[in-house]
Amino acid sequence: MANLVLENVRKSFGALEVIPSINLDIKDGEFVVFVGPSGCGKSTLLRMIAGLEETTGGDIRIDGGSVIDTPAADRGVAMVFQSYALYPHMTVRQNLSFGLENIHMPKEEINKRVEAAGRLLQIDTLLERRPRQLSGGQRQRVAIGRAITRDPKIFLFDEPLSNLDAELRVLMRVEITKLHERLGNTMIYVTHDQIEAMTMADKIVVLRKGVVEQVGAPLELYNKPRNTFVAGFIGSPRMNLIEGKITASGSGSVTFEGNGLPPLTLPLGIDLPVGTKATLGIRPEDIIVGDTGWPADLTVAEQHGANSYLHCTLQNGEPILVHQQGQSRVERGDTLKIAPRADHWHLFDEQGLRIDTQ
The missing domain is CATH 2.40.50.140 (Nucleic acid-binding proteins)
Structure with a gap:
Protein backbone atom coordinates (compact mmCIF):
# COMPACT_ATOMS: atom_id res chain seq x y z
CA MET A 1 0.00 0.00 0.00
CA ALA A 2 1.14 3.57 -0.61
CA ASN A 3 0.24 7.22 -0.66
CA LEU A 4 0.58 9.20 -3.89
CA VAL A 5 1.29 12.91 -4.33
CA LEU A 6 1.03 14.82 -7.61
CA GLU A 7 2.74 18.21 -7.46
CA ASN A 8 2.22 20.69 -10.32
CA VAL A 9 2.06 17.81 -12.80
CA ARG A 10 1.85 19.08 -16.38
CA LYS A 11 1.58 17.43 -19.79
CA SER A 12 1.89 18.83 -23.29
CA PHE A 13 2.04 17.17 -26.66
CA GLY A 14 4.11 19.67 -28.60
CA ALA A 15 2.24 22.97 -28.49
CA LEU A 16 -0.93 21.28 -27.22
CA GLU A 17 -1.25 21.55 -23.44
CA VAL A 18 -3.58 18.81 -22.19
CA ILE A 19 -2.88 19.10 -18.45
CA PRO A 20 -1.94 22.65 -17.33
CA SER A 21 -1.13 21.77 -13.69
CA ILE A 22 -2.53 19.24 -11.25
CA ASN A 23 -1.93 18.97 -7.52
CA LEU A 24 -3.39 15.95 -5.76
CA ASP A 25 -2.83 13.96 -2.57
CA ILE A 26 -4.09 10.36 -2.51
CA LYS A 27 -3.85 8.67 0.86
CA ASP A 28 -2.73 5.13 1.58
CA GLY A 29 -5.55 2.64 0.90
CA GLU A 30 -7.96 5.08 -0.75
CA PHE A 31 -10.11 4.15 -3.73
CA VAL A 32 -9.95 7.27 -5.90
CA VAL A 33 -11.87 7.69 -9.14
CA PHE A 34 -10.84 10.12 -11.89
CA VAL A 35 -14.01 11.08 -13.75
CA GLY A 36 -14.78 13.48 -16.55
CA PRO A 37 -15.89 13.69 -20.18
CA SER A 38 -13.87 12.20 -23.02
CA GLY A 39 -10.67 14.15 -23.67
CA CYS A 40 -10.44 15.67 -20.17
CA GLY A 41 -7.00 14.13 -19.52
CA LYS A 42 -7.90 11.42 -17.01
CA SER A 43 -6.28 8.51 -18.90
CA THR A 44 -3.20 10.61 -19.70
CA LEU A 45 -2.85 11.41 -16.01
CA LEU A 46 -3.14 7.72 -15.12
CA ARG A 47 -0.49 6.78 -17.67
CA MET A 48 1.88 9.39 -16.22
CA ILE A 49 1.42 7.88 -12.76
CA ALA A 50 2.13 4.45 -14.24
CA GLY A 51 5.26 5.70 -16.01
CA LEU A 52 3.86 4.90 -19.46
CA GLU A 53 3.77 8.59 -20.38
CA GLU A 54 6.45 11.17 -19.60
CA THR A 55 5.51 14.28 -17.67
CA THR A 56 6.23 17.72 -19.09
CA GLY A 57 6.72 19.16 -15.62
CA GLY A 58 6.05 18.69 -11.93
CA ASP A 59 6.67 15.74 -9.64
CA ILE A 60 5.04 12.39 -8.82
CA ARG A 61 5.87 10.93 -5.40
CA ILE A 62 5.00 7.49 -4.04
CA ASP A 63 5.54 7.10 -0.30
CA GLY A 64 7.48 10.36 -0.31
CA GLY A 65 9.96 9.39 -3.02
CA SER A 66 9.94 10.91 -6.50
CA VAL A 67 9.30 8.41 -9.31
CA ILE A 68 9.58 10.84 -12.22
CA ASP A 69 12.80 9.20 -13.39
CA THR A 70 11.82 5.67 -12.30
CA PRO A 71 10.92 3.18 -15.06
CA ALA A 72 7.33 1.94 -15.11
CA ALA A 73 8.33 -1.59 -14.06
CA ASP A 74 10.03 -0.29 -10.90
CA ARG A 75 7.35 2.08 -9.62
CA GLY A 76 5.41 -0.53 -7.68
CA VAL A 77 2.20 0.05 -9.63
CA ALA A 78 0.11 -2.31 -11.76
CA MET A 79 -2.30 -1.23 -14.48
CA VAL A 80 -5.50 -2.89 -15.72
CA PHE A 81 -6.38 -1.79 -19.24
CA GLN A 82 -9.71 -1.31 -20.99
CA SER A 83 -8.73 -3.86 -23.66
CA TYR A 84 -7.67 -6.53 -21.08
CA ALA A 85 -4.33 -6.85 -23.01
CA LEU A 86 -4.15 -10.64 -22.60
CA TYR A 87 -1.85 -12.83 -24.70
CA PRO A 88 -4.25 -14.92 -26.84
CA HIS A 89 -1.81 -17.82 -27.35
CA MET A 90 -1.21 -18.26 -23.61
CA THR A 91 -3.37 -19.96 -21.00
CA VAL A 92 -4.78 -18.00 -18.10
CA ARG A 93 -2.03 -19.41 -15.88
CA GLN A 94 0.64 -18.30 -18.36
CA ASN A 95 -0.89 -14.83 -18.65
CA LEU A 96 -0.84 -14.48 -14.87
CA SER A 97 2.74 -15.69 -14.50
CA PHE A 98 4.38 -14.11 -17.57
CA GLY A 99 5.32 -10.80 -15.95
CA LEU A 100 6.75 -12.56 -12.89
CA GLU A 101 8.86 -14.86 -15.04
CA ASN A 102 10.34 -11.81 -16.79
CA ILE A 103 11.71 -10.53 -13.48
CA HIS A 104 13.10 -14.02 -12.73
CA MET A 105 10.93 -14.69 -9.71
CA PRO A 106 11.33 -18.24 -8.36
CA LYS A 107 8.87 -20.69 -9.91
CA GLU A 108 7.52 -21.77 -6.53
CA GLU A 109 6.65 -18.16 -5.62
CA ILE A 110 5.05 -17.60 -9.04
CA ASN A 111 2.81 -20.65 -8.62
CA LYS A 112 1.87 -19.52 -5.14
CA ARG A 113 0.84 -16.06 -6.35
CA VAL A 114 -1.04 -17.37 -9.39
CA GLU A 115 -3.02 -19.86 -7.33
CA ALA A 116 -3.82 -17.20 -4.71
CA ALA A 117 -5.02 -14.71 -7.35
CA GLY A 118 -7.10 -17.42 -9.02
CA ARG A 119 -8.88 -18.24 -5.76
CA LEU A 120 -9.38 -14.58 -4.87
CA LEU A 121 -11.01 -13.80 -8.23
CA GLN A 122 -12.78 -17.15 -8.57
CA ILE A 123 -10.95 -18.06 -11.79
CA ASP A 124 -8.97 -20.94 -10.28
CA THR A 125 -10.94 -23.42 -12.43
CA LEU A 126 -10.06 -21.49 -15.60
CA LEU A 127 -6.27 -21.49 -15.32
CA GLU A 128 -5.71 -23.88 -18.23
CA ARG A 129 -8.07 -22.08 -20.64
CA ARG A 130 -7.08 -19.53 -23.25
CA PRO A 131 -8.63 -16.02 -23.47
CA ARG A 132 -10.84 -16.93 -26.45
CA GLN A 133 -12.54 -19.55 -24.24
CA LEU A 134 -13.51 -16.94 -21.63
CA SER A 135 -16.40 -14.50 -21.31
CA GLY A 136 -15.77 -10.77 -21.13
CA GLY A 137 -16.14 -10.77 -17.36
CA GLN A 138 -13.74 -13.68 -16.99
CA ARG A 139 -11.17 -11.95 -19.19
CA GLN A 140 -11.40 -8.86 -17.04
CA ARG A 141 -10.85 -10.97 -13.93
CA VAL A 142 -7.72 -12.41 -15.54
CA ALA A 143 -6.48 -8.88 -16.33
CA ILE A 144 -7.05 -7.90 -12.69
CA GLY A 145 -5.40 -11.12 -11.55
CA ARG A 146 -2.29 -10.32 -13.55
CA ALA A 147 -2.07 -7.04 -11.64
CA ILE A 148 -2.63 -8.78 -8.29
CA THR A 149 0.20 -11.27 -8.82
CA ARG A 150 2.66 -8.39 -9.01
CA ASP A 151 1.66 -7.37 -5.46
CA PRO A 152 1.76 -3.66 -6.34
CA LYS A 153 1.63 -0.72 -4.00
CA ILE A 154 -0.96 0.97 -6.23
CA PHE A 155 -3.54 -0.47 -8.63
CA LEU A 156 -4.42 1.64 -11.70
CA PHE A 157 -7.63 0.89 -13.64
CA ASP A 158 -8.17 2.54 -17.05
CA GLU A 159 -11.90 2.26 -17.87
CA PRO A 160 -11.79 -1.51 -17.22
CA LEU A 161 -15.53 -2.12 -17.60
CA SER A 162 -16.34 -0.14 -20.74
CA ASN A 163 -16.25 -3.24 -22.98
CA LEU A 164 -18.77 -5.15 -20.87
CA ASP A 165 -22.55 -5.15 -21.19
CA ALA A 166 -24.65 -3.17 -18.71
CA GLU A 167 -25.55 -6.06 -16.40
CA LEU A 168 -22.00 -7.36 -16.24
CA ARG A 169 -20.65 -3.85 -15.54
CA VAL A 170 -22.84 -3.70 -12.43
CA LEU A 171 -21.58 -7.09 -11.23
CA MET A 172 -17.93 -6.28 -11.93
CA ARG A 173 -17.95 -2.92 -10.18
CA VAL A 174 -19.29 -4.68 -7.08
CA GLU A 175 -16.50 -7.25 -7.40
CA ILE A 176 -13.81 -4.58 -7.75
CA THR A 177 -15.18 -2.76 -4.70
CA LYS A 178 -15.07 -6.01 -2.71
CA LEU A 179 -11.55 -6.63 -3.97
CA HIS A 180 -10.45 -3.26 -2.63
CA GLU A 181 -11.97 -4.06 0.75
CA ARG A 182 -10.09 -7.38 0.87
CA LEU A 183 -6.71 -6.13 -0.34
CA GLY A 184 -6.72 -2.62 1.13
CA ASN A 185 -4.34 -1.30 -1.55
CA THR A 186 -4.46 2.21 -2.94
CA MET A 187 -6.54 2.09 -6.12
CA ILE A 188 -7.00 4.73 -8.81
CA TYR A 189 -9.81 4.14 -11.27
CA VAL A 190 -10.51 6.08 -14.46
CA THR A 191 -13.98 6.25 -15.97
CA HIS A 192 -16.27 8.59 -17.87
CA ASP A 193 -19.26 6.92 -16.17
CA GLN A 194 -20.19 8.97 -13.13
CA ILE A 195 -22.40 6.14 -11.80
CA GLU A 196 -19.24 4.02 -11.45
CA ALA A 197 -17.59 6.97 -9.73
CA MET A 198 -20.47 7.48 -7.29
CA THR A 199 -20.82 3.82 -6.33
CA MET A 200 -17.15 2.81 -6.07
CA ALA A 201 -15.08 5.77 -4.86
CA ASP A 202 -13.89 6.88 -1.46
CA LYS A 203 -12.91 10.09 -3.22
CA ILE A 204 -13.81 11.46 -6.67
CA VAL A 205 -11.61 13.75 -8.74
CA VAL A 206 -13.67 15.58 -11.38
CA LEU A 207 -11.59 16.68 -14.37
CA ARG A 208 -12.35 19.03 -17.24
CA LYS A 209 -9.81 19.99 -19.91
CA GLY A 210 -6.94 18.80 -17.73
CA VAL A 211 -8.05 20.85 -14.72
CA VAL A 212 -9.37 19.50 -11.40
CA GLU A 213 -12.82 21.00 -10.92
CA GLN A 214 -13.55 19.41 -7.53
CA VAL A 215 -12.25 16.69 -5.22
CA GLY A 216 -14.34 15.06 -2.51
CA ALA A 217 -16.43 12.15 -1.31
CA PRO A 218 -19.21 11.10 -3.71
CA LEU A 219 -22.09 12.52 -1.65
CA GLU A 220 -20.13 15.71 -0.96
CA LEU A 221 -19.91 16.36 -4.69
CA TYR A 222 -23.54 15.34 -5.17
CA ASN A 223 -24.91 17.53 -2.38
CA LYS A 224 -22.56 20.50 -2.76
CA PRO A 225 -21.17 20.73 -6.30
CA ARG A 226 -18.60 23.49 -6.55
CA ASN A 227 -19.82 24.74 -9.92
CA THR A 228 -22.33 24.12 -12.70
CA PHE A 229 -20.00 21.70 -14.49
CA VAL A 230 -19.78 19.37 -11.48
CA ALA A 231 -23.50 19.86 -10.82
CA GLY A 232 -24.35 18.79 -14.34
CA PHE A 233 -21.87 15.93 -14.46
CA ILE A 234 -22.34 14.20 -11.09
CA GLY A 235 -25.71 12.53 -10.72
CA SER A 236 -27.84 10.41 -13.04
CA PRO A 237 -30.01 11.76 -14.44
CA ARG A 238 -28.18 15.06 -14.48
CA MET A 239 -29.21 18.17 -12.56
Missing part, protein backbone atom coordinates in the same frame (compact mmCIF):
# COMPACT_ATOMS: atom_id res chain seq x y z
CA ASN A 240 -31.58 20.61 -14.26
CA LEU A 241 -29.84 23.99 -14.72
CA ILE A 242 -32.01 27.04 -15.37
CA GLU A 243 -30.44 30.39 -16.19
CA GLY A 244 -32.00 33.62 -14.93
CA LYS A 245 -31.43 36.53 -12.57
CA ILE A 246 -32.23 37.82 -9.10
CA THR A 247 -35.12 40.31 -9.22
CA ALA A 248 -35.59 40.89 -5.48
CA SER A 249 -33.54 40.26 -2.33
CA GLY A 250 -34.01 40.77 1.39
CA SER A 251 -35.55 39.41 4.58
CA GLY A 252 -33.72 36.13 4.21
CA SER A 253 -34.88 35.32 0.69
CA VAL A 254 -34.29 36.10 -2.96
CA THR A 255 -36.58 36.08 -5.96
CA PHE A 256 -35.24 34.18 -8.94
CA GLU A 257 -36.68 34.63 -12.41
CA GLY A 258 -35.68 32.20 -15.11
CA ASN A 259 -35.75 33.62 -18.62
CA GLY A 260 -39.44 33.98 -19.43
CA LEU A 261 -40.56 32.09 -16.31
CA PRO A 262 -42.73 33.25 -13.37
CA PRO A 263 -40.72 34.47 -10.33
CA LEU A 264 -39.73 31.93 -7.69
CA THR A 265 -38.97 32.95 -4.10
CA LEU A 266 -36.11 31.05 -2.49
CA PRO A 267 -34.95 31.26 1.16
CA LEU A 268 -31.34 32.45 1.21
CA GLY A 269 -29.29 33.54 4.19
CA ILE A 270 -27.46 36.26 2.24
CA ASP A 271 -28.58 39.21 0.14
CA LEU A 272 -27.72 39.37 -3.55
CA PRO A 273 -27.80 42.54 -5.66
CA VAL A 274 -30.92 42.84 -7.76
CA GLY A 275 -30.11 42.07 -11.38
CA THR A 276 -27.43 39.52 -10.50
CA LYS A 277 -27.29 36.79 -13.13
CA ALA A 278 -27.64 33.33 -11.60
CA THR A 279 -28.30 29.71 -12.45
CA LEU A 280 -30.76 27.64 -10.45
CA GLY A 281 -29.95 23.94 -10.13
CA ILE A 282 -32.63 21.39 -9.26
CA ARG A 283 -32.12 17.65 -9.29
CA PRO A 284 -34.96 15.73 -10.98
CA GLU A 285 -35.82 13.90 -7.74
CA ASP A 286 -36.10 17.22 -5.89
CA ILE A 287 -38.96 18.56 -8.03
CA ILE A 288 -42.48 18.43 -6.60
CA VAL A 289 -45.51 18.08 -8.87
CA GLY A 290 -48.40 19.91 -7.20
CA ASP A 291 -50.93 22.71 -7.44
CA THR A 292 -48.46 25.61 -7.60
CA GLY A 293 -45.22 26.36 -9.41
CA TRP A 294 -44.00 26.65 -12.98
CA PRO A 295 -46.29 25.27 -15.67
CA ALA A 296 -44.54 22.46 -17.57
CA ASP A 297 -45.86 20.53 -20.56
CA LEU A 298 -45.19 16.79 -20.42
CA THR A 299 -43.60 15.56 -23.66
CA VAL A 300 -42.45 12.04 -22.68
CA ALA A 301 -43.25 9.89 -19.65
CA GLU A 302 -40.73 7.08 -19.08
CA GLN A 303 -42.18 4.38 -16.84
CA HIS A 304 -39.44 2.25 -15.30
CA GLY A 305 -41.76 0.41 -12.94
CA ALA A 306 -40.31 1.52 -9.63
CA ASN A 307 -39.57 5.02 -11.00
CA SER A 308 -41.05 7.47 -13.48
CA TYR A 309 -39.07 10.04 -15.46
CA LEU A 310 -41.16 12.91 -16.79
CA HIS A 311 -39.59 14.89 -19.61
CA CYS A 312 -41.23 18.31 -19.65
CA THR A 313 -40.90 21.65 -21.41
CA LEU A 314 -41.20 24.93 -19.50
CA GLN A 315 -43.04 27.98 -20.83
CA ASN A 316 -39.82 29.46 -22.19
CA GLY A 317 -39.06 26.28 -24.16
CA GLU A 318 -36.39 24.93 -21.80
CA PRO A 319 -36.48 21.19 -21.11
CA ILE A 320 -36.73 20.00 -17.52
CA LEU A 321 -36.70 16.46 -16.14
CA VAL A 322 -38.79 15.32 -13.17
CA HIS A 323 -38.12 12.05 -11.32
CA GLN A 324 -40.94 10.52 -9.33
CA GLN A 325 -40.84 7.33 -7.33
CA GLY A 326 -43.41 4.74 -8.30
CA GLN A 327 -45.66 4.69 -11.35
CA SER A 328 -46.97 8.05 -12.50
CA ARG A 329 -50.45 8.40 -14.00
CA VAL A 330 -49.71 11.52 -16.03
CA GLU A 331 -49.76 11.33 -19.81
CA ARG A 332 -48.08 13.06 -22.71
CA GLY A 333 -49.65 16.47 -23.34
CA ASP A 334 -50.59 17.09 -19.69
CA THR A 335 -49.57 20.40 -18.14
CA LEU A 336 -48.00 20.01 -14.71
CA LYS A 337 -47.19 22.52 -11.99
CA ILE A 338 -43.65 21.94 -10.70
CA ALA A 339 -41.51 23.52 -7.96
CA PRO A 340 -38.25 22.68 -6.18
CA ARG A 341 -38.46 20.86 -2.88
CA ALA A 342 -37.71 23.17 0.06
CA ASP A 343 -33.95 23.43 0.73
CA HIS A 344 -33.19 20.97 -2.09
CA TRP A 345 -31.97 23.39 -4.75
CA HIS A 346 -28.65 24.97 -5.71
CA LEU A 347 -27.75 28.47 -6.81
CA PHE A 348 -24.72 29.43 -8.92
CA ASP A 349 -23.35 32.85 -9.84
CA GLU A 350 -22.60 34.29 -13.27
CA GLN A 351 -19.23 32.47 -13.38
CA GLY A 352 -20.97 29.20 -12.59
CA LEU A 353 -19.60 29.00 -9.01
CA ARG A 354 -21.75 27.81 -6.15
CA ILE A 355 -23.44 30.41 -3.96
CA ASP A 356 -23.50 28.93 -0.45
CA THR A 357 -26.65 29.49 1.53
CA GLN A 358 -26.51 30.05 5.28
